Amino acid sequence: MVLVTGATGTVGREVVRRLPAHVRVRVMARDPAKVTGVSPAVERVAGDYGDPRSLARAVAGVRTAFLVTTRVGGDDDARFVRAAHLAGVQRVVKLSAAAVLDWQADDLITRWQRAGEELLRACGMEWTLLRPRAFMSNSLAWAASVRCERTVRALYGTSASACVDPGDIAEVAVRALTEQGHAGRAYTLTGPQALTAVGQTQQLGRLLGVRLRFEELSRSQARAGLLRRYPAPxxxxxLQSAERQRAGAKARVEDTVAAVTGRPARSFRGWAGEHLEAFAPAVEEPGTQVPGSCVQHARSARPRRTDRSEGT
Incomplete structure (x- = not known):
């Protein structure tokens, strides 16, 4: 039995989709009804890291587990690992982050991820660590401004990151969950090239067949936009992470995806080509009004121009 946590998230749902049909799969979610688009054979269970009984039910009979935690600074990793160890789980594959390798990175998120990795190494079970760079899907944060204004706004538009397709992360996770030879391994996962937000904007524009503008956010504008989505810490x-990217800390490309899966990591162009519908600009015909969602977006975004940032 393979257990997938975070099955409604960007990587977790891709892991579920890619697991072989012959593998018994259980997904854990606070609200199992939100786990959609999966095979009827997939077992859904309600589970919450803060509820030991629900965790015990989720890990019962599980051989390998995919662990995703998102409560920065919390003890969800420790709670899950404790329950998994008691249940006899053999291996945990944890979604971490590439920043843990940069010892100049001392921000809250990176410290939390390092602590989670250290806990897993000492847990007594087999473990595999996945350390991706920023997800290509983070660019979906620009979708509304691309659709409505044909504009991308981001902080430090000429700083590069070797961003990775979440599908590639999921493919590596599936190998680690279902194959031998991955225990005790830590995989740094990147795309095939380092890209800037300006470069991504240009590629999106070419794929869409429209001219897209890029507008650089100031640090204060980026902070204001992020505060609408995340707690201040x-x-x-x-923002500290963005400064490290600006200094070149995230531009290194690794061949890990190819080494594990046997095929090259997918490009941003390839990922974007499969998600163009999200970015397709609204067409304003003569004598018609811009769609209401675009009007609302423009009214809320333009005064301070802080509507979007990469959020990585």
Missing amino acids: VVEAL
């Missing part, structure tokens, strides 16, 4: 950690 997390926002400061994200």
